[in-house]
Amino acid sequence: MEAILKTKDLQFLYPAVEEGEKATAALRGMDLTIERGSFVVILGHNGSGKSTLSKTFNAILLPSAGAVYVKGMDTADEGSLLDIRRSVGMVFQNPDNQIVSNVVEEDVAFAPENLGVPTEEIRRRVDGALAAVGMSEFAQHAPHLLSGGQKQRIAIAGVLAMEPDCIVLDEATAMLDPAGRREVLSTVHRLNREKGITAVLITHHMNEAEDADRVIVMDDGRVVMDGPPREIFTRVEELRGLGLTVPDTVDLLDRLRRDGLALPLDALSVDECADAVAAALG
Incomplete structure (x- = not known):
């Protein structure tokens, strides 16, 4: 299958905070390929590098060494930056930090407006994105009155309005209650299944990985396990040794x-x- 995301000897260093300290290596030479249309879950304890990796997928962070490719485009190429960010949409942990408007449909329209999409096309995209996440009836609502799960679905709709090929969710369910997590996961699985959107879910909730096509486990900036959920989760003692549950x-x-x-x-x-x-x- 065609690769949509690919890393080659990817390394990333966070600079020293204080003089005399050493830079912190968050990613240590990662080679990874994620195929178009797949649903991939990336697991790892805090500090394993999984969130840093997610931010390299749409050039929020650029490699310290090595390379990241999105549909063959190098994220270090400034001329490709807009196409890369159109291709890979990001949903983050706190939905309140992603909402910029006082009306739901205006918030969903924000990104395509900034991309210069024509007004008639924006209307079509907003309506389609809200329908895709099951939030059409809330188009005129104030986002701050919605539940956490509903807010994350609005954040996903805002990403969908850019018509990306891939959605990366960086701990997007971490602040939600179980019902909210189910809402968001159900939405992402449906988008993956029905629209063929590649989904990359960064999480520490093991149960969220059960229905993935593939599970990648990270430790100390490296991939230490990679395979289907049924194979990965039989390695109980190895996972516990990495500070993870099952x-x-x-x-x-x-x-x-x-x-x-x-x-x-x-x-x-x-x-x-x-x-x-x-x-x-x-």
């Missing part, structure tokens, strides 16, 4: 295995887990 179902199965039940670790859904336990108990 999905609730896998945790339960692992505990029961320790008590002597012959159980698999790749039953990720609740139904699969229940069936596996029932079969083991005979």
Whole structure:
């Protein structure tokens, strides 16, 4: 499949805060390819480099060494910057920091207006983006009156109005309650499935990775695991050694295995887990 995001020996250093201190290496020579239309989850403990990596995908941060390519465009090429940021939309942790208008539809229109999109086209994009995230009925509402999950869906709509090929969500569910996380995840999965938009989800919630096409685990600025969820989450002790947890179902199965039940670790859904336990108990 075609690569939409690619890094080559990607390195990033944060400069020293005080004189005499050394720069901090956040990314240490990463080679990574993300295919168009895929749903990828990137996991890692705090300080692993996952958020830094996400910000290199649309040139918020530029490599200290190596390169990042978006649809073949080098993010260090200033002449490609607008096309890169049109191609890769970012959704961040706090929805309140992303909302700039007092009316929902005006907020969604903000980015295409700044891109010089004609008025009639903006109207079409706003209506389509709000419909895509299930927020059409809130077009005239004040964003500050919405729930956290609804605000993040508005933030996603604002990105969709730019008609990107890829959406990167950097801890976008971290401040939401479980219902809000479900709202946002359901929206992103639907956009990936129905519109073919590549989704890259940066998270520390293990359960959010269960339905991904691919899970990438980072540690100390490097990729240490890369594969489908069912393969990654069977590596329970390795994940715990990296300071990570596993999905609730896998945790339960692992505990029961320790008590002597012959159980698999790749039953990720609740139904699969229940069936596996029932079969083991005979």
